[in-house]
Amino acid sequence: MSIFYAPFGWILSWCYEIVGNYGWSLVLFTVLTRLILLPLSISQQKGMAKQTRLQPKIKKIQQRYAGNQQKINEEMNALYQREGANPLGAGCLPLAIQFPIMIGLYGVIYRPLSYVLHLPSETVDTLTAAVQKITGEATGRAANTIELSVINHADEVIASLPNLGADIAEKLQNFDFTFLGVNMAETPDFKVLNLLWLIPVLSGVTSLMTSALSYFRQRKTNPEMSKNPAMGCMSFGMPLFSVYIAFQFPAGIGIYWTMSNLFMFLQTLVIGHTHSPQKVLAKVMVEETIEHRSMENNLKLVAGKKAD
Secondary structure, three states: OHHHHHHHHHHHHHHHHHHOOHHHHHHHHHHHHHHHHHHHHHHHHHHHHHHHHHHHHHHHHHHHOOOOHHHHHHHHHHHHHHHOOOOOOOOOHHHHHHHHHHHHHHHHHHOHHHHOOOOOHHHHHHHHHHHHHHHOOOOOHHHHOHHHHHHHOHHHHHHHOOOOOHHHHHHHHHOOOEEOOEEOOOOOOOOOOOHHHHHHHHHHHHHHHHHHHHHHHHHHHOHHHHOOHHHHHHHHHHHHHHHHHHHHOOHHHHHHHHHHHHHHHHHHHHHHHHOOHHHHHHHHHHHHHHHHHHHHHHHHHHHHHHHO
């Protein structure tokens, strides 16, 4: 997985050099991620507008072939191909792209010495061996967090390694792995009520804000699709999933998820204003009218040449 983690490590390392704090570097990373995904979000809005326009045709197919699900599926697929619409891409793709990012961040946040500070593997082995002697962490879940333990026990590790280079010691001591006073190397514990609990709570609240906004917009623009129970389950199940993630992984993952939800909420508001379904639908209909007229003119031109 190192090939997969490395790109995120270089990006976060670059962000860290700019802001000098790992938490704020995650915020900067989130902003960059949302900007990269912005064209996809706009495309999603257009896809939803197309889906709205197709609802009367879909309803006619369902009424005409009621009781014959196979025929309904065939006609629906043919309709989507003719209209160039993708019912799945309109809602699932942006969410699906989030998971590779989460996996990449998972490796980078668990292994900051290797992928952010870019310490040589021999040095990382020396540091982790030293912290194992200090804390006794060696197997199981602790093995995944061993590099985080080095950061949490940096002074003790440095003191136990008199031959450690001064540059390495300086990097460890100056590495700010916090965000607004929260140590991102720690994992929130459901059984221990402390400041870390804010991360799962904020993660769930921001996810609920985004899901609720998208759900009620969908109900307004596409009432038929909003009646699908799976849509409501997905919309209001994601906040619970956000809380679960935040309790299972180091605080850095929860902070990224929270920031991503917050920027997604703001982005949805902005795109909803600049690319409202009514505006997008009108533009799509104009483009299709122009395309159809162009095809008709071409057909007439070909027919005229044949007649000559």
